[in-house]
Amino acid sequence: MSTEKKEHVVSFFDPAYQPVSVEEDELLSEVLDATNSPLLFGCRTGICGTCVIEVEGELPPADDDEKELLEIYAPGNPNARLACQIELTSSIRVRPLNFD
Numbered sequence: 001m002s003t004e005k006k007e008h009v010v011s012f013f014d015p016a017y018q019p020v021s022v023e024e025d026e027l028l029s030e031v032l033d034a035t036n037s038p039l040l041f042g043c044r045t046g047i048c049g050t051c052v053i054e055v056e057g058e059l060p061p062a063d064d065d066e067k068e069l070l071e072i073y074a075p076g077n078p079n080a081r082l083a084c085q086i087e088l089t090s091s092i093r094v095r096p097l098n099f100d
């Protein structure tokens with residue numbers, strides 16, 4: 001059995017930002033804070049809405065708390081997620097929604 005951690009790539013719609021590799025047990029917010037990324041974080045607990053993003057790619061579904069907040073900050077956008085709450089299971093492409 002391999003003990004290698006899976007790595008996923010987070011790339012950005014804005015080509016000015018380089019893709020970032022994230023290991024499966026790392027927090028996306030911590031990895032992006034340490035790199036040059038267009039995503040901003042506030043509370044990191046799924047409350048403030050600062051980290052609302054649009055996602056292209058596969059992710060586990062949002063839980064009820066995340067869905068509730070997304071109905072406020074990104075109503076009607078089926079691709080919106082909270083970057084501080086997502087668990088990466090594959091590579092994705094993202095853009096911030098709050099600061100377009």
Ligand code: FES
Binds near residue numbers: 040043044083
């Ligand atoms: S940082 Fe506040 S909801 Fe994600």
